Amino acid sequence: MKNKLLATLFGAALVLGACGGGGDKASDTPADTNDSGAETSGVDAEKVVQTSCVSCHGSNLEGQGNAPSIAKAGATHTEEELHDIIVNGQGAMPPMLKGEEADAVAAWLAEKK
Template sequence: MKKKLLAAIFASLLVLGACGGGDKTKDEGATTGGETASVDAEKIVNNKCIACHGNNLEGGSAPGLTDVGSKLSESEIHDIIINGQGGMPGGLIKGEEADAVAKWLAEKK
């Protein structure tokens, strides 16, 4: 019984840790689709989201995001990033990074 409980706790920590990993990424380059002048949204997604949402955002242990913009508005996506929803904890991405990622994902239709 104790082994099963420890295994479940370890698995949960592993999944949550993988979703929140990565460094803050900034790109001081020019603005292109889905980016602000200082934030590369796609790079942030690749560092912090693909562990749960899949390499191509097709889904994994979390829902797919390939067409999330056709289902949710930019503000709804931003709210989920900031506050979390279901098994996703809030605050994995903050500030202008969250703004840029919400905008980038909202363009996925």
């Protein structure tokens, strides 16, 4: 019984650990702008996605394993829905980001249609 419990906990730690990273890192990169030229924040959303999301969602955001494709996330989710998923997690995905990073990534993903 103990072995099953330990194996389950170890497996869960591996899965959740693979999706983590970069959650509280501050960025000192210049502000991003959206297609209309408006400043979105001082966070490089694409860089945050590369460090926090591609390990589960794939380098082209195409999805892999249990992680769905987010390459066209804006076509199926609003920016607010994406922000909620990023901050609170959903299904097997744990909470990933908060603050300006979550805001910037949600806005960036919402443009992917």
